[in-house]
Every structure is written in structure tokens, then in C-alpha cells.
Amino acid sequence: MGNKAPWDKFQETVDALAPLGPNVFATKQNEWPRHRKVVSPAFNGLLYQAVTTETIATYYDCLATQKWEKEREFIMSDVPAITSKFALYLVAKCGFGIHLTWNEEVGERVDGKSLPECFDVTSRSVVFLSLLPRWMIRSPIPAMRRLYEASNILEKIVQDIIDKRRAEGLGDEKQAKDIFSMLLSANDLEKGSAGALSDRELVSNVFFLLLAGHETTGKALAATLGELACNPHHQQRAYEEVMSVLPDGRDPSYTDIDRLPFVQACFMEGLRMFPSVPNTMRGPIEDTVLQNKQGGITPFRVPKGTPVTLDFFGLSYNERVYPEPDTYKPERWLDPKTEPLSTFSYGPRVCIGKRFAMVESTCLLALLLLACIMGENVESVVGFGHKRFALSFTRRNATTR
Numbered sequence: 001m002g003n004k005a006p007w008d009k010f011q012e013t014v015d016a017l018a019p020l021g022p023n024v025f026a027t028k029q030n031e032w033p034r035h036r037k038v039v040s041p042a043f044n045g046l047l048y049q050a051v052t053t054e055t056i057a058t059y060y061d062c063l064a065t066q067k068w069e070k071e072r073e074f075i076m077s078d079v080p081a082i083t084s085k086f087a088l089y090l091v092a093k094c095g096f097g098i099h100l101t102w103n104e105e106v107g108e109r110v111d112g113k114s115l116p117e118c119f120d121v122t123s124r125s126v127v128f129l130s131l132l133p134r135w136m137i138r139s140p141i142p143a144m145r146r147l148y149e150a151s152n153i154l155e156k157i158v159q160d161i162i163d164k165r166r167a168e169g170l171g172d173e174k175q176a177k178d179i180f181s182m183l184l185s186a187n188d189l190e191k192g193s194a195g196a197l198s199d200r201e202l203v204s205n206v207f208f209l210l211l212a213g214h215e216t217t218g219k220a221l222a223a224t225l226g227e228l229a230c231n232p233h234h235q236q237r238a239y240e241e242v243m244s245v246l247p248d249g250r251d252p253s254y255t256d257i258d259r260l261p262f263v264q265a266c267f268m269e270g271l272r273m274f275p276s277v278p279n280t281m282r283g284p285i286e287d288t289v290l291q292n293k294q295g296g297i298t299p300f301r302v303p304k305g306t307p308v309t310l311d312f313f314g315l316s317y318n319e320r321v322y323p324e325p326d327t328y329k330p331e332r333w334l335d336p337k338t339e340p341l342s343t344f345s346y347g348p349r350v351c352i353g354k355r356f357a358m359v360e361s362t363c364l365l366a367l368l369l370l371a372c373i374m375g376e377n378v379e380s381v382v383g384f385g386h387k388r389f390a391l392s393f394t395r396r397n398a399t400t401r
């Protein structure tokens with residue numbers, strides 16, 4: 001875009017993602033800086049170290065619970081369901097400091113419901129919570145009832161955490177490892193000023209982080225695993241990179257993550273081909289003119305307030321931006337001339353969880369590549385979104401290492 005006119009979100013989009021009121025995503029330009037200022041400090045090195053540790057812990061918990069740890073071969077029959085649950089657990093742990101066990105049967109229950117169920121039901125239906133009238137959500141229709149109960153339990157849990165942390169004193173923010181604690185500490189520094197967020201706004205931000213960090217990462221991880229299974233030569237290259245960084249087969253540490261550029265590239269290419277967020281919308285706040293950066297195309301006038309869709313899907317498959325867009329080519333991300341990845345969006349409102357997602361995904365891919373060879377399953381179709389597909393995993397042994 002060739003001009004500097006500010007662009008803003010539309011009230012309708014903002015309202016659809018704010019069942020509990022404004023948050024860092026669901027705010028227009030005038031309100032947004034207050035939220036971003038309080039949320040930003042939480043996304044720091046301490047958090048990313050915790051993301052690495054918790055990814056490893058969740059990986060082993062998942063393998064043990066699914067009884068995959070000792071199998072020479074196993075089939076993951078619904079890859080998107082597993083990666084979605086994985087991403088949910090990571091946000092619950094690193095976002096809220098809530099520890100969930102992969103085996104939901106033995107985990108904590110509130111009013112008969114497991115916490116993962118409450119997280120899952122609420123995050124999938126947040127738009128209904130925002131747009132439907134309260135009486136309809138309270139109605140006895142089973143799906144509505146489930147949503148009403150799950151969201152109430154979550155809201156209560158989040159408020160309890162706020163109260164408990166306040167009662168204990170907020171503690172040393174350098175020790176805090178989950179987003180929520182860091183967010184509370186950052187907000188405390190704003191106390192008494194117009195920048196401080198109310199409890200309601202804090203809860204709304206935490207709800208949104210849960211939503212934003214869950215399905216997005218889960219979908220992109222599933223797509224990446226599917227593509228690696230279908231492209232054994234890329235899988236082998238990624239495996240060799242992991243072995244060069246972790247020759248003794250130890251678990252990765254946070255400092256290893258940036259030593260795995262090809263594994264990162266595998267994830268970015270999965271995300272390019274299967275964008276978790278297909279598009280977003282903005283409108284210019286004054287009459288503006290769009291022109292090609294190189295100036296080749298006739299400038300295009302956009303009157304103030306016109307809805308303009310940023311089509312991440314279209315951009316990802318535009319061969320002028322990414323040559324051979326239908327081919328899975330992770331190596332394109334190692335070339336500094338490649339246009340930046342658009343699917344985390346751009347500019348000041350770029351995804352704040354980008355590094356969170358990259359660290360989690362790179363760490364999980366490294367663990368899987370070290371342990372197994374991934375293969376297509378007979379009925380495997382790499383699908384977008386929630387489409388179910390299966391993959392086979394064969395443990396590496398002395399000859400395949």
C-alpha cells in the first residue's frame with residue numbers, strides 16, 4: 001500500500017470477538033494502544049522458555065496417554081484434533097498457568113466439566129457468545145446450554161485467578177512465566193492512570209488470547225505434519241538439521257529453536273499454504289489512494305470507510321509474490337529475497353503471538369522428527385481447517401537415525 005493513511009477495524013468485526021468487552025484484538029485504533037501496552041510485556045524471553053519446556057512436557061504426556069511411546073508404529077487417526085488439543089494445552093499452561101493433563105478423565109472438573117472441554121467449547125463458539133442475545137444463550141437448547149455453562153465456568157476461573165494473585169500480591173514479574181501473571185503485573189504498573197485496564201478488560205484479553213492462540217497454531221501444525229509426510233525429502237532434510245543441532249538426541253532447549261531455520265521454514269510453508277486466518281478487513285479513516293510499490297499499476301482510489309479485505313489466502317497463492325505457490329517449498333523461507341510471511345498480518349497490529357506459535361511448533365516438530373518417520377496413511381488427505389486426516393508414525397531405530 002503506497003500511502004500512509006491510517007486504516008482501522010470495523011465496529012462489526014470488533015463486536016464479533018468481544019463477548020466480554022474490548023480486548024487487544026477487539027478494539028478500534030483509539031482504544032487499542034491501552035490494551036497492546038498492557039499485553040505486550042508478557043511476550044518476552046521468559047515466556048518463550050516456558051513455551052519450550054511446556055511443549056516438551058505436553059509432548060511426553062500425550063505420547064504416554066495415547067500409549068504411543070512404546071509402539072514401533074502408530075497411526076494418528078485425526079491429526080488436526082491432536083494438534084488442536086496440543087495448542088490448547090500450551091495456551092492454557094503458558095497463558096494462564098493452568099496445568100491440564102492429556103488424560104481428561106483424571107484431570108480437574110468444575111461442575112462436572114473438564115477444563116479442556118470448557119476451553120474448547122468456549123473458544124469454538126466465541127462469535128455466538130458475542131452476537132446472540134443473552135436470553136438465547138441461556139435457553140435450554142443443548143448446544144447453547146453447553147456454551148453458556150462452559151463460558152461461565154471459564155469466566156469464573158479467570159476471575160478467581162485474578163483475585164488469588166491479587167490476594168497473594170502480584171509477586172516478582174521476573175519470576176512470572178505465564179502471560180496472565182505478566183499481564184497483571186504490567187497492568188499494576190499502570191494503576192491509577194488512564195492506561196490501566198479494568199478487571200473486565202483483563203478477563204476479555206485473556207479470553208481472546210485463548211481463542212487466538214489455539215485453533216490458529218493447531219491448524220498450521222496439522223498442515224505442516226501432513227506436508228512433511230507427503231514430502232519425504234523435506235522431512236529428511238529437517239531431520240538432518242535437527243540431528244546436527246541435537247546429535248545426542250536430547251530434547252531441544254529454547255536456545256536451540258533459532259538454530260533450526262529449516263524446521264521453522266517447514267512450519268512457515270505449511271502456514272502459507274493453509275493460512276489459519278484466511279483474511280482480515282480494514283477501512284481507511286480518510287479518502288486514500290492505493291498504488292503498487294513499484295508504481296506499475298494505475299493508482300486506485302478508496303473512499304473513507306470502504307471495507308477492504310486483506311486476503312491472506314489470495315496473497316499466499318499469488319505467484320508474483322511466491323513463485324510456484326502450489327508446491328510445498330520450505331526452502332523459499334531461507335532466501336532473504338522472499339516476501340515476508342503475510343499470514344501473521346503486518347504492521348503495528350501484527351500477531352503478537354507469532355513467536356509463541358513459532359517456538360511451540362518448531363519445538364514439537366523437532367521432537368517428532370527426532371523420534372519418528374512420518375508417512376502418509378492410506379486414506380490420508382491433507383486438508384484445510386478441521387478436515388480430519390490420518391498419518392502413520394514409525395519410530396526411528398539405529399538404521400534410520
Ligand code: HEM
Nearest residue numbers: 025212213216217276277280344345349351352353356357
Ligand atoms: C499460527 C498461529 C497464528 C496465526 C496464523 C495468527 C494470525 C494472526 C493474524 C492474521 C492476526 C491479525 C488479525 C487482524 O488484525 O485482523 C493476529 C492477531 C493477534 N494474534 Fe495471532 N496468530 C497465531 C497465533 C497466535 C498466538 C499463539 C497468540 C497468543 C498466544 C496470538 C495472539 C494474537 C493477538 C493478541 C492478536 C491481536 C493483535 C493486535 O491487534 O494488536 N496469535 N494473529
